[in-house]
Amino acid sequence: MTDFTPTARTRIKRLPKRARYDRDTVHAILDAGFVCHIGYSIDGQPYVTPTAYWREGDAVYWHGSSKSRMLLALEKRPPLCLTVTHFDGLVVARSGFHMSVNYRSAMLFGTPYKVEEPGEKLAKMERFIERVYPGHWPELRPVSKRELKAMSVFGLHIEEAVAKVRTGGPIDENEDYALPIWAGVVPVRQVLGAPVDDGRLAPGAPGAPRITL
């Protein structure tokens, strides 16, 4: 796939080895995540709001209550930064200076837009549910018109994007390798626990849906 073009907003100057501009990398980081952090300003004050999101092609979407402060602010279509971060491990070095972290992050820039058409909103919502619970949408009680109205869906076409990735062990000073100090990586990962039903299942209810997270 083609690359995103580095711009003033996305070109990584420090540690450029960690930067990736190719769509495959950016998309893979987005697809591995569920919660992003959206940055926008109101009267010069930045806000960073966590929210669930999903990707479709070169766009990401999120939704929430029509009355959410963030979503009301985004109706004015301010410039936006959307960041997804995976914390993959602690990198333990032989000196405090070289301690580091393994991670994958994607930073997207663009202008948000509101998905207005009800049929499209419903389709987006289906996509969001199916992304996490594949095959589960048809099993659910259908969304009502009132519910659909109470919800806003926003999208961001990715105008510019950059990924940053660090993997591997510590990079210590040459002379420090002789020191009797432990160094290496402690992996960190996100895991799902066993599903716990809410104690109010109706007779005949099946088991928990399959989850792809």
Add this chain to the structure above:
Amino acid sequence: MTDFTPTARTRIKRLPKRARYDRDTVHAILDAGFVCHIGYSIDGQPYVTPTAYWREGDAVYWHGSSKSRMLLALEKRPPLCLTVTHFDGLVVARSGFHMSVNYRSAMLFGTPYKVEEPGEKLAKMERFIERVYPGHWPELRPVSKRELKAMSVFGLHIEEAVAKVRTGGPIDENEDYALPIWAGVVPVRQVLGAPVDDGRLAPGAPGAPRITL
């Protein structure tokens, strides 16, 4: 402990039941985290940068290369928003509309400041290492003056803060409880894997340090 006073920036209007302004809750969410997302603007463009942080009293700190674009931008002391989010579980409802997420988040506002005095910088760095690797600082090769210079440490005194917390199962429509659809919570958590050394340990090197994350 006393509460943070809700302000125009921090007062939660929607789902106010989820808002917490007490220091204990805000501090506990900060102390349970390691990576935050810092929001700031350059010429009206918001940026959201993930970074490791730690808390000391009513302040949080983070550090990085003196040449980092974020840290250079913060030297101008722009208004800042720092958000920490813990994704605790998927809340599976009987309808798409009531699907939700359990989480704990803290959103802090304030003006960043640079820690300039070398002794204070070093003390901050020790605190950061000891927060993750308790007892490990004295085992490490000491930080050199050159390294200390190459690093910037920034702090944010928490002027305003709000936490948002959702726990528990789905809240479905009364009539939906009769439907044979699974509903409940799927817990999500972050776990550490077994430490992997870098294959270059010197003779006599001890085991991996203890980690509190």
